Every structure is written in structure tokens, then in C-alpha cells.
Amino acid sequence: MNVFVDEQPFVLESGNTVRGLTVAYHTYGTLRNDGDNVVWICHALTGDSDAAQWWRGLVGPGCLLDTERLFVVCANVIGSCYGSTEFDDAMGTVVTIRDQVRAFIRLRHHLKLTNIRLLIGGSMGGQHVLEWAVHEPAVIERIVPIATSARHLPWVVASNAAQRMAIEADSTFYTALPGAGAAGLAAARAMAMLMYRTPLQYSLTQRSEDERISTYPSESYQRYQGRKLVERFNARAYYVLTRSMDSHDLGRGRGGAGAVLRSVSAQTLSIGIDSDLLFPEPEQQFIADMVPRGQYRRLLSSAGHDAFLIHTERLSTILHKSGIIP
Known part of the structure; x- marks a missing residue:
């Protein structure tokens, strides 16, 4: 680089x-x-x-x-x-x-x-x-x-706004702590995945084959995607860049x-x-x-x-x- x-x-x-x-x-x-x-x-x-x-x-x-x-x-x-x-x-x-x-x-x-x-x-x-x-x-x-x-589009602006609301709901976002806003960022990413993929894609890749009543594959997948982004990105940048897109x-x-x-x-x-x-x-x-x-x-x-x-x-x-x- x-x-x-x-x-x-x-x-x-x-x-x-x-x-x-x-x-x-x-x-x-x-x-x-x-x-x-x-x-x-x-x-x-x-x-x-x-x-x-x-x-x-x-x-x-x-x-x-x-x-x-x-x-x-x-x-x-x-x-x-x-x-x-x-x-x-x-x-x-x-x-x-x-x-x-x-x-x-x-x-x-x-x-x-x-x-x-x-x-x-x-x-x-x-x-x-x-x-x-x-x-x-x-x-x-x-x-x-x-x-x-x-x-x-207003549709996407609204989606980005909802994701920023998730970050704002994390009280650590307002601090200078390392990893500030991480939980909010994970939630925002999970929300965004529903826009990045499709219902069909989830049905093909995250379907539960048994008769469980909790801990569904799609739920685990959302949490995994949130954690994965937190490991390589930060909440401040995500907040700023979603606003950039909205502009x-x-x-x-x-x-x-x-x-x-x-x-x-x-x-x-x-x-x-x-x-x-x-x-x-x-x-x-x-x-x-x-x-x-x-x-x-x-x-x-x-x-x-x-x-x-x-x-x-x-x-x-x-x-x-x-x-x-x-």
C-alpha cells in the first residue's frame, strides 16, 4: 500500500x-x-x-x-x-x-x-x-x-439511517475506547446483509433442515457477518461512509x-x-x-x-x- x-x-x-x-x-x-x-x-x-x-x-x-x-x-x-x-x-x-x-x-x-x-x-x-x-x-x-x-434512492437512505440508529444505540460509540460502537456496528452490518442478499439466497444457503425452535442457521449467519465486519472495520468510518452514499x-x-x-x-x-x-x-x-x-x-x-x-x-x-x- x-x-x-x-x-x-x-x-x-x-x-x-x-x-x-x-x-x-x-x-x-x-x-x-x-x-x-x-x-x-x-x-x-x-x-x-x-x-x-x-x-x-x-x-x-x-x-x-x-x-x-x-x-x-x-x-x-x-x-x-x-x-x-x-x-x-x-x-x-x-x-x-x-x-x-x-x-x-x-x-x-x-x-x-x-x-x-x-x-x-x-x-x-x-x-x-x-x-x-x-x-x-x-x-x-x-x-x-x-x-x-x-x-x-430514498429506500437506501432509509436503510442507511436505520443502520446508523443501531450504531447510535451503542453507548460506547460516544467514547474514545478501542472498538467504540462495535456492538452497534455488528447490528448495522446484520441489517445491511438483508439488502445485500435476497430471500432466495437465504433459503438456498441458510435453511434449517431439522425441527429446531431456536438458534437458526440464518440467525447464526447474521451474527457471524456482524462479527466479521467488526474485526476489520470501525463504527466511525461506517457512520461517515453511509452518509457519504446518502449524499x-x-x-x-x-x-x-x-x-x-x-x-x-x-x-x-x-x-x-x-x-x-x-x-x-x-x-x-x-x-x-x-x-x-x-x-x-x-x-x-x-x-x-x-x-x-x-x-x-x-x-x-x-x-x-x-x-x-x-
């Missing part, structure tokens, strides 16, 4: 100023002399910058995003807890998707990258992809927003999402998941319909929203057939 520190003041949309902006990032492969082989990956909510690890089978030597041919960059968003700037006052801090994209742009300048052949990401990462394509149209050639939307609205101050999408010049492949409860397919179809050079593809899966992380072979096939990979 590399770390970029920018001592220039960084002013958030809220008006607050960050001094010593820090962005953690990974790069893979070698930048060509002409700089024309850059692929930038944007990670999801609790992801990090090590895309070759969490997108195995898609990123790496010989993979579709072939690091023997391409120069691949993935940066951790500010507000996360994986090396980029963190915010101690989670409840009093608003870091928007636009703020995070501007931090990426600071890193792009630092790396002296003048052209991004492909910008790709899913979920929150897809929000960054869309925002960046609007912010720097002369830099971004092609984009692949996956399982995302042009504006965060996403391409059309804010720009005349509406449709008008903004119609101005996107990048070649666009919008990918939806047929079983996605978090970002239903019409959201990705809307992106493809509005963007002048847009096309739409569907990822078939019973896994729900997380299918873009689970079914990398299916995703690779869609990307390869589309011809969008440089």
Missing part, C-alpha cells in the same frame, strides 16, 4: 477544511511511457484499495484487467479506516461523494496521470465512477458503473440527474443485477438510457447486490463481450 499526503488545504462541500489530506492507494502493473494504459477501480462501502485481493479473478496477471498489460489504480476513500483521512467526529462530519472524488483527483495529479482509459466500480464505487465522469470528462474515456444509481445525487445543483447524464461523454457500460434489492435494475437502465454512448448489461444471480463481488467470472464475461476493456 502507498500513501499520498497533500499538505494543501482541502475544503469539503460542508465548508470544513482538511489539512494534511491522506489517500491510501495500490497500483498494479507498469505505466506506459505514453500513460495510455490506466484503469482506475473504485471500491464499495467497506472495501479498501487492494482491489487485486477483493476482486480476485478480475484483477491480476492474465485476468481481464490484466496487470501485465494495464496500470491499475485503486484508492481508499477519505472517511474510511484503511489508511486515508479519517474523521473522529462521525456524527458531525459530512463527507460527500463529490469530496471523495476530488480527493481521488488530487491523487491523480500526484501520480501524473493525464488520461484514464477505464473507470470502473460497483455500489458506492459506482457512485464515484459517475461523479468523476461528470467532474472530469476530458480525462475519463470509458466508465463501468455497476449496481449503482445516479441518485441515492450522492449527480443532479444536485446541475439541473437534475437526467440532464447531467445526457452530458456524459465517456463510453458507458451500465451493469445491473437482476436480483439486486439495494439498487434495483431500473436504476442502471436509466443510466444507460440517458448517457449518449451508454449500453446496458444484466448480471444474472440469486445472490443479490453483492453478486458483482461474488460472481467475478460472470462479470468478466459481460465486460469482455462488451468490448469496453481497453
Whole structure:
């Protein structure tokens, strides 16, 4: 992992100023002399910058995003807890998707990258992809927003708010103790899993085969997912980043999402998941319909929203057939 520190003041949309902006990032492969082989990956909510690890089978030597041919960059968003700037006052801090994209742009300048052949990401990462394509149209050639939307849906804002309520109900969240808010974070993650998966997926993988009257497999699974996130993430970052997702609205101050999408010049492949409860397919179809050079593809899966992380072979096939990979 590399770390970029920018001592220039960084002013958030809220008006607050960050001094010593820090962005953690990974790069893979070698930048060509002409700089024309850059692929930038944007990670999801609790992801990090090590895309070759969490997108195995898609990123790496010989993979579709072939690091023997391409120069691949993935940066951790500010507000996360994986090396980029963190915010101690989670409840009093608003870091928007636009703020995070501007931090990426600071890193792009630092790396002296003048052209991004492909910008790709899913979920929150897809929000960054869309925002960046609007912010720097002369830099971004092609984009692949996956399982995302042009504006965060009230349905998802409500889900995120409920998860933050779970964190707020944990009295340790308001302390400086190590692991502050851990129980609330575990509950929030368990709630989120119901949006990331589907009823069918739970029936296929968590069905109880006996006639027990307690301790069901699906209950154990929820507790396991909560514990697993607590081991690698923290409540402050989760609180901040769910608010970041809620801020996403391409059309804010720009005349509406449709008008903004119609101005996107990048070649666009919008990918939806047929079983996605978090970002239903019409959201990705809307992106493809509005963007002048847009096309739409569907990822078939019973896994729900997380299918873009689970079914990398299916995703690779869609990307390869589309011809969008440089």
C-alpha cells in the first residue's frame, strides 16, 4: 500500500477544511511511457484499495484487467479506516461523494496521470465512477458503473439511517475506547446483509433442515457477518461512509440527474443485477438510457447486490463481450 499526503488545504462541500489530506492507494502493473494504459477501480462501502485481493479473478496477471498489460489504480476513500483521512467526529462530519472524488483527483495529479482509459466500480464505487465522469470528462474515456444509481434512492437512505440508529444505540460509540460502537456496528452490518442478499439466497444457503425452535442457521449467519465486519472495520468510518452514499445525487445543483447524464461523454457500460434489492435494475437502465454512448448489461444471480463481488467470472464475461476493456 502507498500513501499520498497533500499538505494543501482541502475544503469539503460542508465548508470544513482538511489539512494534511491522506489517500491510501495500490497500483498494479507498469505505466506506459505514453500513460495510455490506466484503469482506475473504485471500491464499495467497506472495501479498501487492494482491489487485486477483493476482486480476485478480475484483477491480476492474465485476468481481464490484466496487470501485465494495464496500470491499475485503486484508492481508499477519505472517511474510511484503511489508511486515508479519517474523521473522529462521525456524527458531525459530512463527507460527500463529490469530496471523495476530488480527493481521488488530487491523487491523480500526484501520480501524473493525464488520461484514464477505464473507470470502473460497483455500489458506492459506482457512485464515484459517475461523479468523476461528470467532474472530469476530458480525462475519463470509458466508465463501468455497476449496481449503482445516479441518485441515492430514498429506500437506501432509509436503510442507511436505520443502520446508523443501531450504531447510535451503542453507548460506547460516544467514547474514545478501542472498538467504540462495535456492538452497534455488528447490528448495522446484520441489517445491511438483508439488502445485500435476497430471500432466495437465504433459503438456498441458510435453511434449517431439522425441527429446531431456536438458534437458526440464518440467525447464526447474521451474527457471524456482524462479527466479521467488526474485526476489520470501525463504527466511525461506517457512520461517515453511509452518509457519504446518502449524499450522492449527480443532479444536485446541475439541473437534475437526467440532464447531467445526457452530458456524459465517456463510453458507458451500465451493469445491473437482476436480483439486486439495494439498487434495483431500473436504476442502471436509466443510466444507460440517458448517457449518449451508454449500453446496458444484466448480471444474472440469486445472490443479490453483492453478486458483482461474488460472481467475478460472470462479470468478466459481460465486460469482455462488451468490448469496453481497453
